[in-house]
Amino acid sequence: AQTVTQSQPEMSVQEAETVTLSCTYDTSESDYYLFWYKQPPSRQMILVIRQEAYKQQNATENRFSVNFQKAAKSFSLKISDSQLGDAAMYFCAYRSPRGNTPLVFGKGTRLSVIA
């Protein structure tokens, strides 16, 4: 079974600075999908960014980018120019390429943004 590990329960960053959240995963599959979700206090999970394992290029969405290291099974999220609205729980998630499979989540990293 696949597992996802987020080793940083809490992180903090100064406003306008850059922060990197770590995520590692374990799988025997060669093709899969990786996601970062954000959960603000409203509890609504919001997709931040998605990476397809067969793509070598790292995904980027505005201030959010990933460092995908397939051999190391690492998928870190970099937030540039951090804003107060970025404060939230961030979850890394894995999805198998097989159909009809749920997301497998890490335990999350709580990010605080300091003004």
Place this chain on the structure above:
Amino acid sequence: GAGVSQSPSNKVTEKGKDVELRCDPISGHTALYWYRQSLGQGLEFLIYFQGNSAPDKSGLPSDRFSAERTGGSVSTLTIQRTQQEDSAVYLCASSQSPYPRETQYFGPGTRLLVL
């Protein structure tokens, strides 16, 4: 358009009572997932519905948990004889199709507290 909605937002119940949690997916989404988020934990998969196919119940923690999806739309998660360890946030998600790259859109969740 409207997102995934869940009701109630919060539910407090006494140990041993039955509870029903409701999820309204995004219109037209064929795939529907239930997850449980316990305090300090990531999301744990419970059950998955795809169209008219038999649901994947592999994540349900005990036979006290059941779910149904009527008319391929609204879903109800039922917990019978609730226990204190059932206290958690129950999140519902839907996606347009079951393909792995499809984004799962989450509702705001129901926070269940069993006294």
